[in-house]
Amino acid sequence: MARKKIDHDKKDAEEVVSKSQLKREMHHLQDLGKQLLDLKNKDLEDVGISDELHAALIETKRIKHREGLRRQMQFIGKLMRKEGQETIDAIEAHFEKLRNLHNISNQQHHLVEQWRDRILAEGHPAIEVFIEEYAEADRQWLRQITRQSLHETKNNKPPASARKLFVYLRDTITM
Numbered sequence: 615m616a617r618k619k620i621d622h623d624k625k626d627a628e629e630v631v632s633k634s635q636l637k638r639e640m641h642h643l644q645d646l647g648k649q650l651l652d653l654k655n656k657d658l659e660d661v662g663i664s665d666e667l668h669a670a671l672i673e674t675k676r677i678k679h680r681e682g683l684r685r686q687m688q689f690i691g692k693l694m695r696k697e698g699q700e701t702i703d704a705i706e707a708h709f710e711k712l713r714n715l716h717n718i719s720n721q722q723h724h725l726v727e728q729w730r731d732r733i734l735a736e737g738h739p740a741i742e743v744f745i746e747e748y749a750e751a752d753r754q755w756l757r758q759i760t761r762q763s764l765h766e767t768k769n770n771k772p773p774a775s776a777r778k779l780f781v782y783l784r785d786t787i788t789m
Contacts, residue, residue, distance in 0.1 A: 640695065641691075643691050643694035644687060644688070644690065644694065647671070647690035647694050648687065650690075650705065651674055660708075661704055661705050661708050662701055663701060663705070664693070664701075666693060667690070667696075670689060670690050670693055673686065674687070722784075722787065722788060725787060729787070730776065730780050730783055733756065733760055734760060734763055734764075734776060737760055738757065741753060741760065748787065750786065750789065755782070759775050759779045759782070763779060
């Protein structure tokens with residue numbers, strides 16, 4: 615018995631895209647469409663999406679029925695596939711920028727919390743270090759609010775002074 619040699623056409627890996635990969639890409643675009651729903655109209659215009667996609671997103675915000683919403687999201691996914699790669703890149707860059715702003719905001723919030731806790735725990739030495747770093751801060755006010763906070767803690771009162779200190783530190787650090 616002679617065996618036949620089977621010759622398969624071999625294509626480059628770049629040319630062959632699996633069905634699973636296509637589905638992942640379609641779901642990714644549909645997820646981007648869902649994220650676009652959370653943006654304000656002004657931000658939608660800044661991203662540079664097509665008028666048809668913009669109208670579909672506005673329409674989606676009005677739909678309340680579950681099945682209708684599901685079908686509309688599939689339609690948005692279809693419209694997203696029609697958008698150019700430059701538009702998709704601009705949308706992803708916009709969301710990356712939003713994530714970065716959120717991370718920076720969280721870092722600032724943690725920094726303010728650390729300063730507040732340090733000032734309340736250490737008192738005058740921590741205030742002096744804070745003044746060295748942020749020269750525009752009011753040393754007298756910081757000492758006064760720290761004393762008030764300690765007084766509130768001793769008397770089991772709500773930490774109103776600690777909250778005021780937090781707001782003051784936040785405003786001073788973000789200047």
